[in-house]
Amino acid sequence: MKKLPDRLRPGLPRSVHAPAAVVLVAGALLSLVLGTVVQAAQRRSADAAIDRRAVSAQATASAELQRYVDALRMTADDLAAGPDPTRAGFEEATRPLEYMRLRGATSIMFIASVPTGGVAEAQRLWRSRGATGLELTPAAGHDEQLFVVLRRPLEDASPSPLGVNVAPVAEPAGALRRSRATGAPAVSDPYVLLRDRTLPKARQRLSFVLAAPVTATGGEQAGQLRGWVVIGVRGADFLASTVSWAQRSDLHLTLEADGTEVVRLGREHEGMPYRQVSVPVADRRWRLTVGTELATLTGGGAHLGAVMTTAGLLVTLLLAVLVNVLAGARARAHAQVEAATAELRRTEAEARHQAALLTTVLDTIGDGVAVVDETGRFLLHNPAATAIAGTPDDMEDPADWQSHFGIFTPGGDPFPTARLPMVRALAGRSSDQTPMVIRGPARSEGTVVSVSARPLELPGGRRGAVAVFHDVTERTRAEERVRSSEERLQLLLDGARDHAIVMLDTEGVVRSWSANARRLTGYAEEEIVGRGAEVLFIPEDIVAGEPRRLVREAAATGRAEFEGPRVRRDGTRFWAHCILSAVRHADGSLRGFVMVTRDNSERRQAAQAIEELNADLRRLNAELGRRVAERTAQLQEQAERLRHANAELEAFSYSVSHDLRAPLRSVDGFAKMLMLDHSGTLDESGRRYLNKIRDGAQRMGQLIDGLLAFSRLQRQSMAFRPVAMDELVAEAWRDLAAERADRDVTLTVGDLPAAHADPGLMRHVLTNLLGNAVKYTRGREGARVRVDAVTGPGGRVVYRVADNGVGFDMRYAGKLFQVFQRLHRAEDYEGTGIGLALAARVVRRHGGRIWAEAVPGEGATFSFSLHPDSDDLPTTEEPAHDAAA
Structure with missing residues (x-):
């Protein structure tokens, strides 16, 4: 700015400075308010970031711990379904654990409960079952001895010998007794392993065990406790491998069980924010503490509020000076005009620089970009667009684009001109990721591209369109x-x-x-x-x-x-x-x-x-x-x-x-993290795709759970006894209370003769059939469900479950009892398509048949008989009615 002549400097009235003072006061207040608001927003952003990290750590640790519990339950089920455990049977049942990569798991053991007076007899028994050289020594002061009689090392290179008595060790003994009382897996309090207690204090690390009872399911021993399957886990190794990203220097993790610290990872720093989350472990809930450096969080370490306040004050001061100068004299106004002219030149140079930068970007990016006017004349196309099109020549008539550039659908048909994304954009309609194949003399095999197009407003009020071409050939192949x-x-x-x-x-x-x-x-x-x-x-x-x-x-x-x-x-x-x-x-x-x-x-x-x-x-x-x-x-x-x-x-x-369940949980968890962290940067289509990923992963998990139940049912032993069918119906109806909540559903139970069957499996059949009746009467006012029995030829009993629901077309009844087969849309009626297949398998294992009859819109009746030799009931030659087909 030019210096004012001396003749213009004196004699300025005081009112000239009033606007500058107003600008100065108002700008200062606005800068302070803006800095405070920005600082508060940064703090909220940092809190949200630490919350997301805590949720991520919680999901990862919970999923991994559940995998350990599932492995333990699977092994216990295998040992419960077979004969008395032996060394060979234990080796076979635990073999899959070697491939499950259970990080931190030292070994899997079978622990037997032995009364103090029966130690010698137990030693002979387990030696005869393959535990060669087993030596059992009772602990004084305990009526019940808990001996490790079978063991398979997992990550422990030098496991302790067989015969270890855990009765004197309060933590694992307590977990064994809780699992026996509840019939479900239990986790012990953290403790130092007996073999590690001789190490120096600094080298001792806390461990814990997961225990599941092994209860016989068949034969005369049904319901008797055979022992426990126990997995020993070193806390530090488990958490370090599960949350591997916790090794960063800016992150701190602590896992606590009822106030006892199991493991601590990372270093703590002054001013580090923390979040505490609950992690389910078998029958307990442990606490996971997540801390992170404030400076690494979004908005955590920056001082943007203070910077903006300072910048605002500086800008205010400059504006006040400018106003004061503008209000001064004609010479100052002339100087300001000259400064504005210089700024205009700088802006023009910047515009030219931005245009050159845009041209460079378009020439270097891998995606093709093309712009046309309302007549279809190409105004711009970058080298990538020319390479994808396979020809440098333009075609101004949109009607000739398909033949000129060789545009086809993925199925091989010529792409309709009216559906071309650029043509739709010229008509005012946008297109997103439209697949097409460009095939020409230079590209006989064809290039698969994904095209997005948008309408464009050109200078002078003219219309046009812009399209982006992304080569997805390699991804498609x-x-x-x-x-x-x-x-x-x-x-x-x-x-x-x-x-x-x-x-x-x-x-x-x-x-x-x-x-x-x-x-x-x-x-x-x-x-x-x-x-x-x-x-x-x-x-x-x-x-x-x-x-x-x-x-x-x-x-x-x-x-x-x-x-x-x-x-x-x-x-x-x-x-x-x-x-x-x-x-x-x-x-x-x-x-x-x-x-x-x-x-x-x-x-x-x-x-x-x-x-x-x-x-x-x-x-x-x-x-x-x-x-x-x-x-x-x-x-x-x-x-x-x-x-x-x-x-x-x-x-x-x-x-x-x-x-398969562990990677599915990871897919769901990381999709959830992606939604939490980046939902603001995704468009509606991206968020919809993420939701579809999560829905697919969760549904796949339900299908896998159904497959596990379907597989387990084939191996489950059966205990036949007289069963009161009316009592099973009442129990199954009580189990469906949540599904019947806020609905008017009437159950009528007729005279049901007793059956000679396995009560647990038969209850499963009735629960599935009644659950179907409740589900498919949804939307009916006055829904009715009836359970009765009729006597067929030869005195055979046929049990029936009928409802007045939506029914189904009998032409497709053959799919009812097949795995994953459904006759109604999944969005209308939830389910995995496994329930009726399980029911049919149970009936077949009882030597019987199950079939269904229905009328669309009027209801359905499911009937089953537990006698295998009926000549008058539907047979395997009638696949539309009989699950035995």
Whole structure:
């Protein structure tokens, strides 16, 4: 600003300074208020950030602890369903835990309760069950001794010997007694392991145990306590691996159980904010404290309020000076005009700089950008758009865009001109992520792009449109490869009932060995894991390089097959059919192979036997009876082997379903964190996609829970006794009180004869049928449910559950009792499609049948009989009515 001439400086009236004073006072007040508001907003942002971190840590720790409890419950169920525990049975039941990566878990143990006077007898008993060298020593002053009689190390390289008596140790003994009283898993108070108490105080770390009772479920011992399954966990190792991001120097975590500190991670700092959350652990709730550096939180360490206040005061002071100058004299006004002219030049230079920057950005980004006017003439398109279009020539007529640029739908049809995103944008309608394929002479295979377009207001009141083209070819092909891999894996699992499944690494070395593989080849898992798969090939094929050829072919094409002789451990040969499938990572890189082998020896022998039988039949008709008997015996033996293979596959499916729940919880948890942290930066479409991800993960979790129940039901033993069906109906109706809340539902129970059945399983059937009746009468005024029984031919009892609900079309009744099959939309009626399948399986295990009859809009009746030999009830030849089909 130019200096005023001396002749203009004196003689200014005092009123000239009044506007500057008003500006100064008002600006100062406004700056103080604005700084206070911004400071408060920063504090709220920091509080929200620490809350999100606490919720994230709580969700992660809860999900991981629940996985430990699920593993414990699964092992207890396996030991409860079988005979008395032995060392071999315990090893088999706990084998899946080696692959579940239970970080911090030292070992899993079986603890037996022994009265003080029966220690010697218990020692002989458990030695006979495989606990070789077991030595039991009673503790004085305890009527009940609690001995570790079986143990499998998990992450403990040097486990303590068998025979440890935990009765004198209050913490684990208390957890055992609580789990026995409640019949559910329990967690102990934290304590120092007996083996660690000899270490220096600084090296001692707190641990805890999870215990679940093993109660016999069948036979004469039903309801009797066999002992406890116990998992020992080191608190520090567990939390460090579960919340791995807690190792950052700005974060502090503390896990406490009833006031006792289990583990502390990270360093505490002065002024660090904390949040405390509750974490469920079996039958207790522990407290997790999360602290973080204030400076690392959004708005936590900044002093934006003070900065804005200071800046506001400075701006106010400048405005006051400016007003004072403008109110001064004509010379000051002239100087201000010159300053404004200089500012205009600077603004013009900045505008040119911004235009150059925009041009540079458009030239360097990978997405294509194009702008057209109302006639379709291209005003702008960047190099990426030209590369995606495959031609540098423009076409001004929108009607010729499809043929000129070669635009097709993903299905291969020409893309309709009226639906082109740019055409829709010219008509005033926006488009988001429209998929299309651009195929031209330079791109015969086609480029898959996702196009978003918006209307655009051009200078002079003209209309136009802008479109962004994103090349998604590689992503689409990767998704197709993933879907192809999933389909192949599903086919592999569906056909695994009588197959041996082996996992190989990228070099063809065995990494996983199934029970069927051991039965088929004679090699135990510890003998074969780590060795090359060529050990199963005959010498002639090894010399010919057949094993390496299969690996190369599978790696190149994704699949390779082999049929021919294989060799067992004892040197005998069998005729095998082998499929080697490649397993790939999400990025397409090779992860390993799955080898499925089937013994076709019997099939070949059967074919040869049939040929010989047909030849001999014409000559030796008298030998027909003997040969038929021999063949029948062979088929019975083969059926028995198939039954064992089916049982092993069911156990495998149970384990796979169980391991899927942990990553699903992670998907749901991280989607929730993404919604909390970034919902403000996402548009409505992004938030809707996140909600769909969470809904899908939660529904998948429900389906997996149903599959676990479906698998567990097949293994559950049955205890038949006389059952009062009317009492079971009353108990099931009480269980459905929450579903009937605020509804007018009338239950009528007729005369129900007693049944000879398993009471627990039969209650499950009635609960499912009554629950369906309550659910599908929703929306009915005066909903009615009736349970009665009729006597069929031969004096057989048929139980019926009828309702006046929505009913269903009898053409689709065959789907009712199949897993995941539903006749109504999921958004209208909740459910997983497993309840009726479970009910049908229970009825079949009782030797009976279940069927349904309905009229759309008038209701449905479900009937079942517990007698297997009825000639007048629906049979397996009537799949539309009978679940036995």
